Amino acid sequence: MTTEAEYLKNYDASRFPSPLVTVDSVLFTLHQGELCVLLVERASQPQQGRWGLPGGFIDIKRDASTRDTALRKLTEKTGISPSWLEQLDTFSGPERDPRGWSLTVSWFALISWVDCAPHIATVSDAKWLPVRSLAGYELAFDHAAIVQAGLHRLRQKTMYSLLPVYCLPETFTHAQLQEATEIILGQPIQRKSLIRRIEASGMLEETGESVATGARKARLWRRKPGVDIHLFSRNLLAE
């Protein structure tokens, strides 16, 4: 009989072959009417020179979870933290990375373009790619599939929540949220439906400010501090 203490004293984690573990993030933003995903150029082998998702290995000395790893890697690239971050899926198998059996924990993130554009613009190994241009790229590893999973999550969740607010600056108008939603869904939505949802959600509050848009001034809104995302029980665009 071995006690747990004795067992742990003699435990050697390297005795069994273990997969290569990485953490990758699909970070979306909206810019100039386009939904864009953040890509980084791989500086080292394998697949050196290819574009792929921002990510890398867990630093078990510093990261308290894979969320921390995702945040750390994104902060390195964008300069700031995403406004939204949730786990997406894991992808695994013997073939997806030439170094061997590998597993990546993927995260799904949103950020407003104005919040991170300055930093991205100054680095040459990171860029925003419009998702409609993805077809022309051969991404590293299976990152194309991970981006597709992220797109699917984004579009689904946009149908039953106000998730697109996390792609907008701190304050925004109804029209901006409508445009963000329409870009993500790829089709127009009813402004009235959106405004009804904003009221029902309890997620947003007026700042009291207005902005001129060339005609009647539009009220500015922001996320209520400490209020969680609201999930609706019906979808938009339920054909």
Add this chain to the structure above:
Amino acid sequence: MTTEAEYLKNYDASRFPSPLVTVDSVLFTLHQGELCVLLVERASQPQQGRWGLPGGFIDIKRDASTRDTALRKLTEKTGISPSWLEQLDTFSGPERDPRGWSLTVSWFALISWVDCAPHIATVSDAKWLPVRSLAGYELAFDHAAIVQAGLHRLRQKTMYSLLPVYCLPETFTHAQLQEATEIILGQPIQRKSLIRRIEASGMLEETGESVATGARKARLWRRKPGVDIHLFSRNLLAE
């Protein structure tokens, strides 16, 4: 400059400290009016003797993905494959396993009780625990949190799909599906609403058989082969 081939030749995966990776599954079934989760008694350290989720290490020689690992471990315990299996979430951190920084990929699974009861009944280290009795158990590691995540997924998805069919035998009546749904949601639903959804989903077909229940015979239904799950655009019980 190193080519990818040269790089891979010299690559040593064990150079960097890597997390301990496991795969665990939350397998639910319905039995005697109760929602139950499969637990196994840990035969070895750490946490020997505690009950926890069926799972274990990836066998990189045999498993083509963590789905394969989940299936392999479930098959060892239940004797057969679950009717539903989807990825749930990953849980990670330095404290969740006493052996060190660890990560588990959790899977969410459903099975009909009649399909696996015979095998479970013959093994002493596995059992079905009604979820309402979970409070009295100290599960191994953070498995209590993983079970809660599974329960949440099950209840959410039951609101916008016919997921409970995967807890039923191959053929079943409307009344059985209604009862399964009510046990999962913990409250009664309208039979008419359920039947409307069955028709609209296109997921089920009549077998042509009927069963006597003590009164009028009930028609039997089964999942149409090759037909995927249907997601509704509105929830049941949208208070």
Add this chain to the structure above:
DNA sequence: CCAATAGTGTCTATTAGACAGTATGCG
């Protein structure tokens, strides 16, 4: 025929879609 369960008809409630109508601000 009666009891019990299966299955249907149909009215109401809720919320999205459509779109017309009103309000406001600037030239």
Add this chain to the structure above:
DNA sequence: CGCATACTGTCTAATAGACACTATTGG
């Protein structure tokens, strides 16, 4: 004052909830 854009009112459509009604089967 006119126009563009912001915002509102209100009708329709789709689908869930409620519940009464009919159908079938065994005794």
